[in-house]
Amino acid sequence: MDLTHERPGLPGLRFPYGHGLIRRMTMNMKNWLRKHPEVRTIRVAAADLNGQPRGKRIPTRFADKVVEDGTRFPMSVLNLDIWGEDIEDSPLVFESGDRDGVLKPTERGFTPMPWLSSATALLPIWMFREDGRPYEADPRQALRAVLDRYKARGLTPVVAVELEFFLIDDSGRNLQIPISPRSGKRRKAAETLSIRALDSFDSFFTDLYDACEEMDIPADTAISEAGLGQFEINLMHCDDALRAADDAWLFKMLVKGLARSHGFAASFMAKPYEDYAGSGLHTHFSVLDQDGNNIFDDGGPKGTDTLRHAVAGCLNAMADSTLVFAPHWNSYDRMVPGAHAPTGISWAYENRTAAIRIPSGNHKARRIEHRLAGGDVNPYLMLAAILGAALTGIEDGIEPPDPITGNAYALDLPQVPNTWGAAIDAFEQSEIIKRIYSEELIRNFILTKRQELHYMAELTPTERVEIYLDTV
Numbered sequence: 001m002d003l004t005h006e007r008p009g010l011p012g013l014r015f016p017y018g019h020g021l022i023r024r025m026t027m028n029m030k031n032w033l034r035k036h037p038e039v040r041t042i043r044v045a046a047a048d049l050n051g052q053p054r055g056k057r058i059p060t061r062f063a064d065k066v067v068e069d070g071t072r073f074p075m076s077v078l079n080l081d082i083w084g085e086d087i088e089d090s091p092l093v094f095e096s097g098d099r100d101g102v103l104k105p106t107e108r109g110f111t112p113m114p115w116l117s118s119a120t121a122l123l124p125i126w127m128f129r130e131d132g133r134p135y136e137a138d139p140r141q142a143l144r145a146v147l148d149r150y151k152a153r154g155l156t157p158v159v160a161v162e163l164e165f166f167l168i169d170d171s172g173r174n175l176q177i178p179i180s181p182r183s184g185k186r187r188k189a190a191e192t193l194s195i196r197a198l199d200s201f202d203s204f205f206t207d208l209y210d211a212c213e214e215m216d217i218p219a220d221t222a223i224s225e226a227g228l229g230q231f232e233i234n235l236m237h238c239d240d241a242l243r244a245a246d247d248a249w250l251f252k253m254l255v256k257g258l259a260r261s262h263g264f265a266a267s268f269m270a271k272p273y274e275d276y277a278g279s280g281l282h283t284h285f286s287v288l289d290q291d292g293n294n295i296f297d298d299g300g301p302k303g304t305d306t307l308r309h310a311v312a313g314c315l316n317a318m319a320d321s322t323l324v325f326a327p328h329w330n331s332y333d334r335m336v337p338g339a340h341a342p343t344g345i346s347w348a349y350e351n352r353t354a355a356i357r358i359p360s361g362n363h364k365a366r367r368i369e370h371r372l373a374g375g376d377v378n379p380y381l382m383l384a385a386i387l388g389a390a391l392t393g394i395e396d397g398i399e400p401p402d403p404i405t406g407n408a409y410a411l412d413l414p415q416v417p418n419t420w421g422a423a424i425d426a427f428e429q430s431e432i433i434k435r436i437y438s439e440e441l442i443r444n445f446i447l448t449k450r451q452e453l454h455y456m457a458e459l460t461p462t463e464r465v466e467i468y469l470d471t472v
Contacts, residue, residue, distance in 0.1 A: 025107060029067045029123070032110045033060060038119040042110070044071055046103060046125045047139050047249055048078045049441075049448055050327065051378035052471065055103075055125065066123065070104040078127060078138055079444040081455075082328070082471055087447045101127040101135050108246050114211035115257030124246060136438035139380035140242065146388045146436065147241055154290040157387050158367075159244040160237035164279035164375050165255055166272055167201060167229045168265045170469060175272055177229035178264035190226050190276060197224035198231075204262045208233075211254055217247050226340060227276040239288065241383055248281070248379035256470070268375035269468040270326070271333035278334030278341060279375030283386055284359070286367040296366040301349070303358060303366050311347050311356055312400035313393020314370060314386065318345050318355060320430035321385040322416045323423040323449060325373040329456045330468050332420055334374055337409040342371050344413030346404045353408035355416075372416065376472035381445075388436030424449050 033039065042063050045055035054077045058066060076092040078101075086093050103125040110121040127135040134141040150157060169178040169186075179186045180200035191197040198205060205222060212219040218236035225232050235251065238244040252268055259266030271278035287295050287310070296307035326335060334341045340352075347356035357369040370386045404411060417423040427433055428446050437445075456464055 021107075025105065025109065026067055029105060029109045030064060033063055033121070036110075036112075036119070036121065039112075039121045040119065042066070042121045042123055043113065044103065044105075044123045044125050046078060046127060047378060047380055048080055049137075049139060049378065049381070049445055050080075050082055050471070051139070051249060051252070051380070052080070052082075052084070053249075053253060054078065054080070060121075063123075067105060070102055070125065072100040072102055074098045075101040075127065075135065075137075078135075079448060081448055081452050082467060083455075085451075087444070087451055090444065090447055092444070100130075101138075102130060102132075103127050106140070106242075106246070108243070111216065111250065112211075112214045113257070114207075114214050115254060115261055117261075122250075124250075137441040137444050139378050139384075139441075140245070142437055142441055143242060143245055143380045143384040143387075145438070146384045146391070149391055150287070150387070155295070156239055156288045157241045158237050158239045158286045158288060158294075159241045159383060159387075160235060160284045161244060161248050161379070162232055162234045162280075162282040162284075163248060163251060163255075163268070164225055164227075164230060164232045164281065165252075165266050165268045166227060166279065167204070167231065167259060168267055168272060168469070170265045175465070175469075181262070188228065190228060190230070191224050192226045194224045198222060204259065207262070208255065208258055211258060212251070215250060215254065217251050217254070219251070225277070225279075227279065228273050230276070230279065237284065241285075241387060245379040245383050252379075265469060267469045267472070269465070269472050270328065270331045270374035270376045272465060272469065274333070277339055280334075280341060280371065281373045281375050281377055281379070281382065283370045283373065283383065284367050285370070285387065285390070286365070287390075294364060294366060296368070297363050298366075299363055301360065301363065306394055307358070307366065307368065308400055309393045309397055310368060310390035311358075311393065312398040313389045313391065313396070314356055314368070315345055315347060315400055316393065316398065317385070317389035317430075317432045317436070318372060319414070319416050320426050320432050321389065321436075322372070323420075323427040323445070324381045324385040325377060326416075326420075326423060327378070327381075327449065328376055328468060328472060329420055329453070329464055331374050331376055332418060332423075335416065335418065341374070342408065343415055343418070344408050344411060345416060346408050346411070346413050347400060348403045348405065348408070351404065351406075351408070353406075354404055355408075358403075376468065384436060389432070392432060392435055420449070420453055424453065
């Protein structure tokens, strides 16, 4: 099914939108700028393989050109390591002449950047090849390709994510929880579901929710978590998985930027403190058919055969896709038994020690919760891995093992890779991964992670934390 269209006036340049939608998107973006004359500069940015925003700053008076024609930068920019360095043996650099890709605005359009002191707008973009084909090694395009497979079957995933993060005072030698602007005190304790902990940083959370409203990010419940200065905010479910990934990507940028304007840091790194639990990024998803029916709902607590097939697909791909869910050196500090991060490959009903949980509640909302990912993931690659794995299970009609009961950490279960190197090897050798991602993305991701592994091994633990604190 060809979901792309040539754009009028640019023969051969194709995009995954119809002509009418392209015109409406262009007009809406121009109108947005005209309604916000206070915006003097814009940023255009795409997510690289590590989820880092890469792009340009442009004066607003030149924004119409970007809206209409897009922009260009080297394809290798979406394949930089965590330091922002070229991948040394990448064919995207010298071997190919470091050729350009074409970056076009996504359907998101302009969004404010409330964490900056001057009025600025961000225009999310994604990459295409010179001939107009999507660049499948762009993480957002990788998720789009998975969603195209769902669409071809008349199916639509509905996705919600829960993002955990730490507020951190990184001004001294050791990381610690910031002093509360409200009390003037520094409380060095985990405060699970503590209203006092939320109130201690009420001004930050008030600004955060206001900013989410400005950016149209559907932030819902906030809670304090088990880590030191750790919090979680849920984003509401969405029947557009690309938008759900956009929301998560933008939310991470917002939280980190806004925290700095409040005088402290925020980080989604997996494990900043050795003695406290790390941060996860849990994903809930169901799937609708063409009539809007939840294909996981059987009217009762167990769910349909299709739900079990999707669970089986997720379990089968879990070891091979661990590199996506735990993409950094620090990620594996989180993934230890008994630390609120799954290590065994299992599923269960209403059991948070399992890697895959089927929540209880109204049968109409029957869904799967995937609990392996850390807060340090690229949301686009993560959702592509989860939804792609679930679809392989549905397509193949495979059955999962029996659901577990009790403490998963105490059971003899197959384990996910427990080192970064083992996860890279599993990803590289996997046949399942080849059904989810393009050959080029797989190659680029492996090259990136092997380079990072090599250079991270030369650093001290403190130096690694400094790298990850502000990047992931």
